[in-house]
Amino acid sequence: MIYRDHPDVEDVGICDLDEKLLNGYGQLFGFERRHASLNEVLECGYYDAVHLVTPIHSHASMSVDVLNAGLHCACTVPAATTIDELHAIVKAQRTSGKNYMMMETAVYTRQFLYVQERYARGEFGRIQFLEGSHYQDMENWPAYWMGLPPMHYATHAIAPLLALTGTRAVKVHCFGSGVMREELQQQYGNPFPVETAIFQLDKDELSAEVTRSLFHVARSYIENFQVYGEQRSFEWHMEEDAPVIFAVEGEGRGRGRNIRHDVIHAQDRQDLLPAAIAGYTNEHTGFDPANPHQSVKQGGGHHGSHPHMVHEFIGSIRDNRKPWIDAVTAANWTAPGICAHESALRGGAEIIVPLFG
Structure with a gap:
């Protein structure tokens, strides 16, 4: 529609x-x-x-x-x-x-657009670390999902981190975690219900951590990302909760700096859209x-x-x-997850992520 x-x-x-x-x-x-x-x-x-x-x-x-x-x-x-x-x-x-x-x-959500705008204005300062995760229970979904390697469907967690910083992943170490029941291992030869990876990015000596889960985890659906900068940081841990911004205030006294945290409510960016489709940013349109x-x-x-x-x-x-x-961008956002699963199958071995374009 x-x-x-x-x-x-x-x-x-x-x-x-x-x-x-x-x-x-x-x-x-x-x-x-x-x-x-x-x-x-x-x-x-x-x-x-x-x-x-x-x-x-x-x-x-x-x-x-x-x-x-x-x-x-x-x-x-x-x-x-x-x-x-x-x-x-x-x-x-x-x-x-x-x-x-x-x-x-993931790179058009109201939460991402909020962070993207403020990062572009320099409010975060130098980014020091990034995290992303995507937990989803796929039991009883169509057959092609059964036993899917978690990192083969990881772009929701990876893309915001690469898009925000204008980077690409160059290498990865990934570990599988947990025990997958035998019938779920048959289709793809994947033994892991959960995979977690550390990616080395291609600039600013940045690293990013990504965790992905599809089966055997008692957690309702969540996609989120965290951005840790020198002057501001952003955390969005719960799908249904508002994100939090942390900001440095002054130099502080004694040990550590004064760091304030505020719950933020990212607004729909209907101003970026033609009026005829702007209402589709919320579920009440129909x-x-x-x-x-x-x-x-x-x-x-x-x-x-x-x-x-x-x-x-x-x-x-x-x-x-x-x-x-x-x-090219799609390939550079998808390949890290494919390489991460290969690393997990090889016990966390370093895998070089190919460059596209």
Whole structure:
């Protein structure tokens, strides 16, 4: 619906292999153009762009298919689950000349936009350390999730750290933790319900710590990040709680400096969006406010990020420029997690993260 309401979008179609689901959503939201396969979409000659929201192991191959068909491609995270697939996406984007954007919600949340603006103003001073985490219980989700290596789906925790500081990860040491029940190890050969990594970044002698969990942890959903600077720090530990800013006040007396902490309430940045889609930063937007469909509520999910992502993708096509999270950036944000899992399988061995672009 965000695409439908965007002022620079003329028409929208939907695609799903499940005919009942396809027609149900088409009727509910008023989408007349409905397609039963990606090939049908690519061959019809009607569209300029495709947004892929499919199982993660199809992301890379479908992205390459879309680009090779001469269409712009947006794809949900992660971009891929192997380094070779990332190279294939970058190559297809360059060959086709079309735009590719990885739709990473974590760098468009109201919390990230709050920190990004203040970091750009120099309020944090030198950044000294970063942390990110993403805990999610995937029991009873679709079969392709079962036993997935945690770091193969780590961009929500990694991307804010790299995006804020303009860095990329160059090497990683990662350790697996906990015991995975045997049936969950069969699909991917992954023995770890939890993985935690230390990444060396490529400037300012920075390091970042990232933890990712998918199974066997009694913790409700959380995505968060922490930024520790010399003058200010930012902590957001609980999904449902407000973040905290720590700030140095004066030189202090005796041991240590005076450090104040304040709970902050990051506001939606609807001012960055066209009026027609600005309301989608919150979950109350919908065609029927008395009975909002889950898909509409999710428009305001991920802390208001969805309309910002759509606006950036559409704007990059309209303005004939690369989107912020282009193919190279997507690869540089996805590869660290792939390399981290390899390190965990090798007992924490150092793994060099390849450079893209």
